[in-house]
Amino acid sequence: MHPAFSVIFLTTLIGVGQGLFLALFTAQSYALFDLLPQQDGHTFYAHGSALALLFLIGGLVASFFHLGRPERAWRSATQWRTSWLSREVIVLPAFMGTVFLYGAAHLLDWKPAIATLPGGIVVDATVALGVVGTLLAFLLFLSTGMIYACLRFLREWHTPLTVINYTLLGSASGFTLAAGFAALVAPELASFFAGWALIILLLGLVARVASLVRNCHLKPKSTLQSAIGIKHPKIVQKTQGFMGGSFNTREFFHGRSSLFLRSLKWVFLIGVFVIPASLLLAGFAGAAAEALLAAFVVQYAGLIVERWFFFAQANHPQNLYYQSVA
Amino acid sequence: MTQLALVIDLNVCVGCQACVTNCKEWNTSGVAGPMVDQNPYGKDPTGTFFNRVQTFEVGEFPNTETVHFPKSCLHCEDPPCVPVCPTGASYKRKEDGIVLVDYDKCIGCKYCSWACPYGVREFDEQQKVMKKCTLCVDRIYDPKMTEEERRPACVRACPTSARLYGDIHDPDSEVSQAIREAGGYQLMPEWGTSPANHYLPRRKTRLRIRVDEIERADNPLKIDEQLPRPGTAEPSLDDVTSW
Numbered sequence: 001m002h003p004a005f006s007v008i009f010l011t012t013l014i015g016v017g018q019g020l021f022l023a024l025f026t027a028q029s030y031a032l033f034d035l036l037p038q039q040d041g042h043t044f045y046a047h048g049s050a051l052a053l054l055f056l057i058g059g060l061v062a063s064f065f066h067l068g069r070p071e072r073a074w075r076s077a078t079q080w081r082t083s084w085l086s087r088e089v090i091v092l093p094a095f096m097g098t099v100f101l102y103g104a105a106h107l108l109d110w111k112p113a114i115a116t117l118p119g120g121i122v123v124d125a126t127v128a129l130g131v132v133g134t135l136l137a138f139l140l141f142l143s144t145g146m147i148y149a150c151l152r153f154l155r156e157w158h159t160p161l162t163v164i165n166y167t168l169l170g171s172a173s174g175f176t177l178a179a180g181f182a183a184l185v186a187p188e189l190a191s192f193f194a195g196w197a198l199i200i201l202l203l204g205l206v207a208r209v210a211s212l213v214r215n216c217h218l219k220p221k222s223t224l225q226s227a228i229g230i231k232h233p234k235i236v237q238k239t240q241g242f243m244g245g246s247f248n249t250r251e252f253f254h255g256r257s258s259l260f261l262r263s264l265k266w267v268f269l270i271g272v273f274v275i276p277a278s279l280l281l282a283g284f285a286g287a288a289a290e291a292l293l294a295a296f297v298v299q300y301a302g303l304i305v306e307r308w309f310f311f312a313q314a315n316h317p318q319n320l321y322y323q324s325v326a
Numbered sequence: 327m328t329q330l331a332l333v334i335d336l337n338v339c340v341g342c343q344a345c346v347t348n349c350k351e352w353n354t355s356g357v358a359g360p361m362v363d364q365n366p367y368g369k370d371p372t373g374t375f376f377n378r379v380q381t382f383e384v385g386e387f388p389n390t391e392t393v394h395f396p397k398s399c400l401h402c403e404d405p406p407c408v409p410v411c412p413t414g415a416s417y418k419r420k421e422d423g424i425v426l427v428d429y430d431k432c433i434g435c436k437y438c439s440w441a442c443p444y445g446v447r448e449f450d451e452q453q454k455v456m457k458k459c460t461l462c463v464d465r466i467y468d469p470k471m472t473e474e475e476r477r478p479a480c481v482r483a484c485p486t487s488a489r490l491y492g493d494i495h496d497p498d499s500e501v502s503q504a505i506r507e508a509g510g511y512q513l514m515p516e517w518g519t520s521p522a523n524h525y526l527p528r529r530k531t532r533l534r535i536r537v538d539e540i541e542r543a544d545n546p547l548k549i550d551e552q553l554p555r556p557g558t559a560e561p562s563l564d565d566v567t568s569w
Contacts, residue, residue, distance in 0.1 A: 001440070066436075067433050067434050068432075068434020068435075068436075068453075069432065069433045069434045070433070072413070072431070073433055075413035075415075076412035076413050076435070078412070078413060078414055079409075079411060079412050079413060079414050082408075082409035083410050083412045084410070085410065085412040085435065085437050086412035086413075089412060147437070150410070151410075151441055152406075153441070153443040222514050222516060224382075226514050226515065227514060228395050228513070228525075229511045229512070229513055229527070230382075230384055230393065230528075232384045232385060234384070234385055234386050235382055235384050237382050237383075238382060238383050239380060240380050241343075241346070241378035241380045242378065243371075244365075244370045244371040244372045245370060245372050246372055246374075246448060247374070247439070247447075247451075251436065251439060251449070252445065317443040317445075317517075318442070318443060318444060321380065322445065326381075
């Protein structure tokens with residue numbers, strides 16, 4: 001497939017936003033059960049939510065560049081019964097609204113008690129919003145991942161690992177950003193986030209390597225024989241029917257060498273996992289805020305490469321029909 | 327239920343591209359709006375087509391065959407491009423099984439083209455919507471046309487009648503008979519999309535004649551390579567005499 005930067009930025013940016021929100025609510029949940037010191041809502045949760053919202057808006061804006069007719073985008077919410085893309089279109093604004101309300105409730109200190117847990121722990125409105133936001137964040141990871149995983153012809157994507165990777169890599173980048181953000185405004189939380197970021201990053205590494213190994217051993221289901229229905233071991237295309245390009249030659253080929261693709265794999269493995277993990281480890285041990293912020297910047301750049309590779313690696317069966325110009 | 331479709335006979339397609347040209351001509355001037363080419367006289371001309379004719383070489387020299395392969399939307403009975411559409415612009419008509427795109431609803435996200443294993447949907451760079459073969463839905467129901475004219479433009483253009491058109495769910499239709507009797511098959515059956523369009527395979531006409539059918543077994547030449555001498559009183563007509 002030809003990687004589109006609009007989709008690369010959409011998926012990576014909303015991943016950071018979702019992960020950051022999950023990180024914020026994880027900290028609040030810990031604080032709720034007195035496992036972490038209480039944070040001042042005004043500076044930490046409100047500003048953190050605003051930051052998450054910025055990333056989500058960035059992703060939403062990027063997604064519009066993918067559309068030929070962005071003015072009709074509202075129509076894409078109608079087919080949620082069958083289309084994962086439609087589901088994503090519904091869940092993303094719902095999640096953004098929840099993040100906004102969560103941040104606003106913290107900013108305005110609007111915390112009416114909703115319920116009291118046994119043990120005297122008071123569940124207020126921010127906790128309820130946080131739970132809803134967490135559910136929507138995971139629903140959004142599921143929708144985004146399933147957009148790719150549900151296409152059974154694109155066998156590199158048609159695996160639960162696609163959803164797992166979107167979830168883990170998005171969460172890892174969000175927790176890394178949370179660690180950097182906390183280092184600036186709430187230093188006592190920095191190592192908490194850095195520790196969680198490390199754990200999620202390691203899980204992400206396992207899942208991403210698993211998908212790389214799986215894709216290495218994929219055998220194409222469609223062949224030139226099944227594509228044109230002629231049972232002869234030796235078939236070559238002499239012409240695809242036109243000499244200039246077409247949508248089919250532009251959209252489904254990445255146009256780079258396999259060497260380029262192979263080297264990108266190592267670039268993103270180092271950029272997403274190795275460098276950020278070492279920087280997070282340093283941050284966990286108490287290094288300066290710069291280390292944690294650098295971890296996020298390097299990881300985000302690595303994620304762009306990772307997403308580019310994810311798209312380029314998928315080999316569409318239609319490419320069998322477009323192999324020769326004459 | 328009706329399922330209109332094309333049946334393409336690879337045995338007679340000569341790869342003349344007449345169907346490609348007539349398809350483009352009809353659909354660029356039809357209700358579907360223009361299918362404008364970009365850079366038509368420049369170095370890299372490109373544009374939207376509903377139909378392409380490709381050429382494959384089967385076998386190894388000198389035992390090769392050239393197969394011309396027309397390719398357009400197969401109007402799958404279980405079309406994978408339809409459920410993925412987020413706007414409902416892509417749909418399959420219940421009454422005749424034609425898969426269509428509503429150009430007024432399409433947002434141009436190209437997701438349907440990813441979901442089609444055959445690569446028969448093409449994005450229109452001018453209108454910024456996804457386009458595909460309509461089976462000339464604006465021809466085949468036009469009451470102003472004669473029965474003969476109410477067929478897809480590609481079918482009308484084919485000089486060798488390689489393109490048949492009809493209802494594959496009607497067992498007595500020309501297309502159903504062709505599929506049944508000439509071994510019609512579907513493309514990429516491994517995906518379970520059940521394409522409505524079928525292809526008829528290449529066929530060889532071979533005479534199967536045994537040697538003893540063309541040589542007389544009792545030819546006297548086979549015995550001693552000498553013609554028997556007829557009796558002078560015998561009649562001389564062949565097959566009446568003993569030789």
